[in-house]
Amino acid sequence: MNSSNQHKYLPAFLPAMNAEETSWAIILFGKKLLMRIAEDKLYIPEVKEVADILKEDKKMEYIGSYDGHDCYCKRLNEVTELPENLELVDLMEITKRSGDAGLFILAGTANHILHWYSMNQYCGCCGHETEDKKDERAKICPKCGNITYPRISPAVITAVFQEDKILLAHNRNFRKGLYSLIAGYVEPGETLEQCVVREIREEVGINVKNIQYFSSQTWPFPESLMMAFTAEYESGEIKVDENEITDAAWYQADSLPEIPSTDSIAGKMIRWYRERLRTINKQ
Ligand SMILES: [Zn+2]
Known part of the structure; x- marks a missing residue:
């Protein structure tokens, strides 16, 4: 289920190629990434293209290689006028506009590392x-x-099934109409499985069983590692906590509400469930 694009990125501390002329510059400004536009497509600019934008402060952090390019990152606090071929692109738009889901992970990792540097100056x-x-x-x-x-903060996210239905919930922080899976941070002393059980019981009031590992994904906004599981409904009635979750229900694969994009593991898991059900129903 992992996009092969994501594996073009190899995180590392020291430069692999030392080929400065082809190094990429991952420049963040708030929740935006500086990208080059050429023939309506978006690319990561090379370090030499951004020299004027960095001005005096040219120190950048190395974060690994992407498809053979060394990648250096930096956060800008202000941006004056940009050249015509460069644009600041919202992080959540990168995959849609570049066609490369791996660039979203690359920009996110830059966000993680730069956030950590800024929080640990003392x-x-x-x-x-x-x-x-x-x-x-x-x-x-x-x-x-x-x-x-x-710092990497472990979090779990779970797709809960009751027969052929999936549990989806609306979080208070989501935009109207968007539904996703139940997620939460692991607490000290907990196993991942205990965290799955606790989060689901706390947020929607039901008990689950048969917890199985599914996959994982970095979620560097600013520093999470999401570990995804599947689980089966065991007992209880849905009762949302009204604090984080304001609505939750069981959905059939062919009548899902609006769900997250495939940039998130939740979006991937819900589509995986939908495809699996379609295949089963065809048989
Ligand atoms: Zn000290």
Whole structure:
């Protein structure tokens, strides 16, 4: 189910190619990515194309390679006029407009790494200014020796089935009419399976069984790793928590409400379920 596009991106700490002339510049501005437009298609610009935009501060962070290009990232706090062939594109529009889902992951990873750098300029133990560790992606405090690594927050997301129906819920933060799967962060002391059971019970009031691992996806907004599961309905009536979830119901594959795009693992899982049901119904 994974798009092969996503595997064009190989995260790394040190440059693989050292071919500066073909290196890409992943430039973020708020929730937008700087992209080059050529014949109505969108591409990641090369580092040399953005030199004027970076002005004095040219320091960028290496985040790995994509399809043979070393990738360096940076966040801008202000953008003056852009050349005609460059455009700031909303992160959620990248896949649709470039036709390459992997670029969304690349831009998201830049967001994750840059967020982490900005949040760890000072030591959490003694408050001294931190330095970049030379041999790995970490911040080290020259005063007390405290080392901080990029934080990744584990979260679970679950497709719950009752016979041939799927449970979909509307979160308070979603736009009107959008429904998705139940998700939540893992708490200290929990296994992933315990988290699945707790989140579903808390948010929609039902109990589930037969929890099976499905797949995982980085969700670097700013720092999550989503682990996806399937589960079967066991007992209870749907009762939404009214805090996070305002509506939830069982849906048939052929009458789904609006669902997330395939950039999210929820969007992929719901389509996987729909396709599976269509195949079964054809037999
Ligand atoms: Zn310190």
